[in-house]
Amino acid sequence: MLKNLLLILLIFLTLIIKAQDFSTKSKKAIKYYKSAIFHFDNNKTDIAVKELKRAIKKDNNFIEAYLLMGDIYKVRKENQKEINTYFKIIEIDENFFPYIYYNLASSELRIGEYEIAKSHFIKFLKEKKVRKDIINIAEQKLKQCDFAIEQIKNPVKFNPINLGPNVNSIYDDYWPALTVDGKTLITTVMLPKEEAYISLHDSTQEDFYVSYLKNKNWTKATKLSSIINTPFNEGALSISSDGSYCFFTACGRSNGYGLCDIYMAKNENGKWTRPVNIGRPVNSKYSEKQPSISSDGKTLYFSSNRPGGKGNMDLWVSTYENSRWSEPQNLGDSINTFNSEISPFIHHDNQTLYFASNGHMGMGGYDMFVSRKDSTEKWSRPENLGYPINTFGEEFGMIINSEGNKAFFSSDREKVTGRDIYEFALPEKIKPISVNYVNGFVYDSKTNIKLEAEIELIDIETNKIITKKTSDKTSGKYLVCLPTNKNYALEVNKKGYLFFSENFSLKDNNNSLNPYLINIPLHPINIGEKIILKNIFFSTNSYELKKESFFELSKIIQLMNNNPDIKAEIAGHTDSTGTKEYNIKLSQNRAKSVYNYLIKNSDLKSRLTYKGYGSSMPIATNNTILGRSKNRRTEFIIITK
Known part of the structure; x- marks a missing residue:
């Protein structure tokens, strides 16, 4: 928007210079006008406006003074004053400045007067x-x-609820961050600076505040940490899923x-702990936010104006490999545009990305969008979240909670309280994949x-490691x-220990959002x-191995290769359904299938045996479905060391 403003202002000044004269003959009006330009160039807009009013008082039809007045109102975001000024110019001479209807329509677009803005863009064109280049911009805004x-004709369901005075302060509150359990909320608050740190151009600072969900209510927000908060600016925090570390933006350090x-x-x-700059290659001599x-x-997503992008601010991504961050990669044409993309939020599903853009088709200014990663790791065409x-x-x-049904955002819709944090139920169409979690200790x-142990989460259909x-x-x-x-398969490993194995069947499971608490004995x-x-x-009733077993079988081979002195038995067990003879035979065949796979894919034949025990060694009752499922199992037992 600023770039477009400067472009129009440059065109306007060029036209005046070429004309060698003004629309007024009043020397005093011209004197006041030139004084206004000087003060505007030095960011003294209040004085510039006073000078322009003095110029207009000398000549009420001084068009150049009105044009500069409109540009100042645009910079100051006084939209209605800007619009009124352009109408005054049209009343005097609508043909004087050929871009006047473009300026007027752009101003009307910024305040949501879409129908009338459309008519004025058509007139300009x-x-x-x-x-x-201005025609191209106008055509794009007409489409907007x-x-x-x-969009207004087809609104999405939207009922924002203010989180209340425990979370929100009397100042501006924004950039919410939430842990995966939904119990820790961190916000950025714009505070008045302490007197000793007030500068000529900056009297505010950003600090982090934290609130906790207890008994379904948020506690009173308090400062996050005197180690992280400083007398300067810290903002836009992203917290890890377990709350054990965070990333944030700091400027001018x-x-x-x-x-x-x-x-x-x-x-x-x-x-x-004391914050550390994560360094190159993520941070550069440009801005990373x-x-x-x-x-x-x-994986770390962020916004930057570094070279190699598509527009002003682009979204980039870096991965943590071998104890360092990789060279950032631009998210590409499907996400980034010729304008700006900012405020990325990757949901806990690691597949759904929300962000803001003023380059994709939207309602005006920055709109929020969603894109989803497909099986080839490519991002889908962004979808506007809709009006209102x-x-x-x-x-x-x-940001979105882990369940994917609730969003948190900041808005100044209640002008009395400034920007506050709100929550709302997310429409079905733009929801991410719901995410559960397992936690505990090893x-x-x-x-x-x-x-301290290595933990791997594996998609058992593809045998791909999802999390490590x-x-x-x-x-x-x-x-x-x-x-x-x-x-999923969950595998927990540590040198000198047998690995731990767990399974989570969440596909098509509508009751899968109750967190798992598992303390893991190695x-x-x-x-x-x-x-x-x-x-x-x-x-x-079969002993044919499914392909979903292959990852865990590879872990057995790895364990035995890392411990060449051990020998082991593969033990098969069943529940009590069926006859004793049938269960012995089934368990024997299943243990043999595992044994055969292992010796086929390794040189472990001399170190492995197998045996079927049928239903003779239950570890749970056979009177329930859950108990019987626990009794149907395969075990790996150390027999020699």
Whole structure:
């Protein structure tokens, strides 16, 4: 918008210079006008307006004074005054400045007067002596009017609810961030600066505040941390799914690489560490802002004006590999435009991206959009979230809870309280995939000491690792997000221990949003210790291995290769359904199938045996469906070390 304003102002001044004279003969009016230009150039718009009013008082038909007045009102976002000024120019001489209807229509578009703006864009496009690039912009804005008119005719369901005085302050509150459990909310608050830090051009600062959900109510927001908050600006925080670390934007820091950089801080034992600049290659001599970290902590999305982009601000992505961030990649033409894309939010499903853009077709200003990653890792064409979620104003900074049914955003719709945080139910069409999670801690089964261990979440249909992370080295705590559109294997590994195996069947499971709490015991590699292999699958009454078993079988091979002295038995078990003889035979055949796969894909034949135990060794009751499913199992048992 600023670029377009400067372009029109440049055209206007060029026309005046070429004309060598003014629409007025009053020397005093011209003197006041030139004084206004000087003050406007020096950002003293109040004085410039006073000078222009003095000029107009000398000649009420001084068109150049009105044109500059309109430009100043545009900069100051005094839209109605700007519009009134352009109508005055048209009343005097509508042919004096060929771009007057473009200016007027653009102003009307900014306040949502779409029908009348459309008529004035059409009138402007009949002009012959105008620049082609301005014609192109006008044609695009005309399409925007048509789009907005159609959106208003077909509104989406939208009922925003203010989060109230516990979350919102008397100042502007914005950029919400939420943990995956929905219980920790961090916001950015625009505060008055302490007197010692007030500068000539800046009397406010941004700090982070935090509120907690307790008994279905938000606690009174308090400052997040004196270590993170400073007398300067910190904003647009993104918190990890488990709340153990965060990324945020800070500008003008002495250790910065550019105007604005991305920083990271950790939460250790309830206290935040001193933030560190995440450095190159993410940060550059340009501006990197508004980070959003994926639920597995491996992918960072952000907005930047660095070279190689498509427009003013683009969305970029970097992945954490080998203990460092990769060279950022532009998200490409499907996401980025010739204008600006900002405020990315990657949902906990790692597949649905929300962001704001003033380049994609919208209602005016920044609109919010959604795009989804397909199976080839490409982003879909962005979809406008619709009216009245989007309006003629500036909409950005929206986040979505893990369940995908509730959005949080900032708005100044209640003018008395400034910008506040609101929530609303997300329309079905723009929802992400619902996400559940499993959390707990990892510990030594013998000593109860908490362990740092590697945790892998695997899509068992594709055998692709979805998430790879480690439990906390001190507390053993972990949290893994579980998008509810797949079935998963969870594998937990640590050198010197047998791996832990768990299965989550969430595909087509409508009751899959209750979080799982699993404290994971890892067993040292000793004779008699066993793994219940929960990701070995057979068809009912069959001993043919399903392909979903292959990842877990590869983990057994890896375990034995890493521990060449151990020998093991593959043990098959059934429930009590069927005869004793049938169950012995079925369990024997299933154990043999696992054995055959392992020796076919490795050189472990001399170190493996197998046996079927039928229903003779239950670990749960056979009187329930759940109990019988636990008894149908395959085990890996250490027999020699």
